[in-house]
Amino acid sequence: MTPSRRGYWLSMAALAVALPAALAVSGWGSFVNWRAVNVREPTAAQVGQKVDYAGAQWTVTRLTRLAGGEGRAVVLAEFEAVIPDPKAFANVPCQIGLSDGEGRTWQPVFLGDPVVRKMYPEALQRALCGGPSFAEAKGGEPVRMAASFAIPASASDLKLSVALLSALPAYLSVSEPQP
Amino acid sequence: MIGTLRTALALLFAAAVLYGLQHTRPRYSQITSPIVTTGGMNERVQTGNFALSLDSVRVARALDVETFGKTKAYTTPGVWVVVEGTAEARHETLSLTSADWISTAGVRYALTDRIPATIEMLPGDVNQPGLPRRALLVFEMPQEAVAGGSVAVTRSKLSPLDDEVQIAVDADTDRTEPKITLRRNNEGFPWTVLPQR
Incomplete structure (x- = not known):
């Protein structure tokens, strides 16, 4: 060659x-x-179970379905986080979502649903997950948050997801308690 | 001699092909334009992300808007077109932020921005999967743009290759009303178009 x-x-x-x-x-x-x-990589948990995620300890305290009328239901999710270092969380965006067995996903209803306002007015005092609610965290005290979703009454196998941008692709996944 | 001729012919051919490619090349806006699904009135037109049906269209020379007990009149040198329908997200919560009226001449008329935000039109709605929601669209346009026109709805004008629904609207310009009223309801259904048909 x-x-x-x-x-x-x-x-x-x-x-x-x-x-x-x-x-x-x-x-x-x-x-x-x-x-x-x-x-996304889920970190699975049950309602009431404490779970470590994204450097905080999270507990979903309520995930309940309320009747919304006309084939519609409202799901109220209440959750809290104990954040050891609130400053590190201050600017971290947080995404809350609800999904069902058919792969449909719902975002929270802005300002809460009237059904929630009537049945759980204290839930409306809680902020959505995100920087402003984290900024109010005081050492060791849980930050309480809530979100409500409007879904069809026929939706089943519901799962709440909490995702912090700093922890992606990991996210917290909590299933609706079965009766 | 034959070799030279062959080379010249090949060059000419290549130039012709390049010229053809240059003049038939689609523009970037065409390559990335929305993927259109078409349909007619009273028909559920479905894309991958959302579904839309339109069931009412009314044309009027003047429009009154009634909110919180106060009425404001909106005049126009053309006509008002009020379209009602039902929108539904299919897989995820979404808003349909862009709606245009397309005339037969291809002119696109955006939704009016003259009426107050208290009358919530389609772009302000949040559509939840599995929960159909009534939708309101109000356009202002010249009378001649109405006949044969269609309504185009998409999630965003800025998203390339997004879904777009185009529904041919049977607007009857012979039935143009002198005036219609849009009333904001404080309870129940968010608005009423008067006089009711």
Whole structure:
């Protein structure tokens, strides 16, 4: 094999390695972002169970379904977190969601539902999960939060999810207690 | 001689192909435009993310808006088109923030921003999966834009390749009303279009 031919084939081989490597390097950031958004790893817990998540101790104290009328139900979730380092949580976004066995997901109802207002008015005094509620945390005292969801009465296998951006892809998953 | 001719022909051919590609290349906005699902009135038109049906369209020369006991009149050199329907999210909570009227000439009219926010139109609604919700759309446009027009609804104008529903609206311009009233209800159903049909 002549030196020029050897150089040609070496270049071709280098290209076969360099091209996929360049694609992998340039796409890595996008892959990490995609994974953070789409791949989730649940930390399962039951209502009333204390569980460590994202550097705090969490307890979902209530996950109850209320009749909403006209084929509709309202789910009230109350939960609390004992945060050892409130400053570290002050600016951490928190996502709350409710999902069912069909893969549908609901976001909390803004300002709470009238049914909750009537039956659990104290729940409306609680803030949603997020920076402002964490900022009020005082050493060792639990931060109490609540969220309500409007769902079809037929929805089943409900699961509450609490996800802190700093802890993704891990999130807290709590199933609706079965009667 | 033949080789030179062949090369020249190949170059000409390549130039013609490149010219064709240049002039048929779709614009970026076309490549990323919404994926449209079409339908008609009283038909549930479903996309991957949401479903929409329209069941009422009314055309009027003037519009009164009644909120908290006060009435304000809205005049227009054209007409008001008030469309009602039902929207439903399919898999996740979402809002349908963009709604346009598309005339047969292809002109798009955005929802009016003249009426007060106390009359909540479709973009302000939060749609929950499995819970159909009544939707209100109010447009202001020239009379000639009404006939044959359609309503286009999407989650956002800014999301590339998002779902869009386009519903052909049978608006009868011969039945243009002198005036209709939009009343905000304090209880129960959020609004009423008067006079009731």
